[in-house]
Amino acid sequence: MNPVRKKFSRRVRVAVGGGVLAVVAVAGFGAVTANASAPAAPPTAAAAPAAASVPDRATTTSTHLTVDAATKAAQAALDAAEKEKQRVSVAVVDRNGNTIVTLRGDGAGPQSYESAERKAYTAVSWNAPTSELAGRLQQTPTLKDIPGTLFLAGAVPVTAGNAPIAGIGVAGAPSGVLDEKFAQAGADAVAR
CATH class of the missing domain: 1.20.5 (Single alpha-helices involved in coiled-coils or other helix-helix interfaces)
Known part of the structure; x- marks a missing residue:
């Protein structure tokens, strides 16, 4: 031991x-x-990924309605409908078809909300009022098969420099002619 x-x-x-x-x-x-x-060592320049810089010719800019302008347009369309005692829904979508604002008037039917959005999307997609586009279905009936569209009168595009930047759709009045009249009131309110 x-x-x-x-x-x-x-x-x-x-x-x-x-x-x-x-x-x-x-x-x-x-x-x-x-x-x-102990303080951490600062990252080395080699460890940080470099941001890719692209030339201006590889990008584009686009014009969009502000939320305030879209709200003004929707409210003007709804006011025009209420003046004529019509119960409607109004939708304003951007150039890409994304909804900016929707307003559902008192007593508007449940189907009017989606119809207004789809009409607005259709108007901005083709840069034409949906009443004109509905006429095109006679020559090209498969247009109605495009997802998200609704070829019924009731929507108008909003343009800047002849390019569509938004669509205003209205649904719920007894006719598409009235819906489109109210949508045009919304577009006119933005133009002022």
């Missing part, structure tokens, strides 16, 4: 071993704390 070990009692050996473990634990904790509090 080891002569040094013989000289110490079991109690002393346990106490010394526990002390050594405590010192090792404290030293390890201090090292971890020091590493955790």
